Amino acid sequence: MNRPFLLPPLCAQELLELQRILRATTTPAGLYRRCRLIWQLAAGSSIAQSAELVQLHYSNAHKWLKRFQAGGLGGLHDRPRSGRPRIYDDDIETLIIETATSQPSGLGLGFTTWSLPKLEDHLRQLPQTRTIGFSTIRRILARHGLRFLTGQTWCNSDDPEFEVKKTP
Secondary structure (H helix, E strand, O other): OOOOOOOOOOOHHHHHHHHHHHHOOOOOHHHHHHHHHHHHHHOOOOHHHHHHHOOOOHHHHHHHHHHHHHHHHHHHOOOOOOOOOOOOOHHHHHHHHHHHOOOHHHHOOOOOOOOHHHHHHHHHOOHHHOOOOHHHHHHHHHHOOOOOOOOOOOOOOOOOOHHHHHOO
16 A cells, blocks of 8 residues: 655645635636645545546656645646747737727728628738738637627518518
8 A cells, every 4th residue: 555645734824725726616627636636635645546536647646746845836727838929919909909899981991880701801901910810800809809790681572472482
């Protein structure tokens, strides 16, 4: 049987914060698992038992334990990851938001409401947004709480045989 890992005693503040994270309904699953690992170790379980209980590989559990010892509860949070650098800066985002919230007729265009394809066509005519894509525009708008509603079209007719002609 594995011997218990002797985790230094946690102070009352750490225990309360650990308990708050474990009881919160919005705690990300990974953070919950790592906090539960520390909780089990603080209760006197071995690393192998705790890792198995929280469904972490032993080596990962050991890594998170080291990070906890080095940085406390803050060490259990995910570190920022590198990613692809942004192509469009805040000025471009501001331009897209201002354009999307403006009246097309005020910009000299021949229509009164924006659709996402019309907005894309208009933005592609500007030199700084010539290469912007449909999904990028949609993502930027969504990040700022804007979205386009899908339009509905219908046809009315005074023809008495309209219903018969409409169905194939």
